[in-house]
Amino acid sequence: MPYKDKPIEKKYFTIGEVAKDLGVATSLIRFWETQFDFIKPKKNNKGNRKYTQDDLKKIKLVYHLVKEKGYTLQGANDHIKKSSGGIQDRSEMINSLKKIKGFLEDMKSQLP
DSSP states (O other): OGGGGSOOOOOOBOHHHHHHHHTSOHHHHHHHHHHOTTOOOEEOTTOOEEBOHHHHHHHHHHHIIIIISOOOHHHHHHHHHHTGGGHHHHHHHHHHHHHHHHHHHHHHHHOO
16 A cells, blocks of 8 residues: 555646635736746646646746746746746745745744
């Protein structure tokens, strides 16, 4: 029974799940697809978007630059193009730092 220890990782996410995870409207995700040419989710026969883990990383990077750092759409596009080789690394680093921050905040709240 070695399969019980391995967590199941979801391969595809709906636009609703992505929007809920980020706390934004689905229309914003669709809009970003038109503004950032590297966000290209797969679509099924009905035209419903299917986002992969890679798509999520890209969208989270856009979210970080636009919503958290205050970049304009053009500024975020320019920033990403300048550092195109590091998009994945930056996205992973941002997510890791957010997890560490949350962990440290939890520890701080438990201090007397």
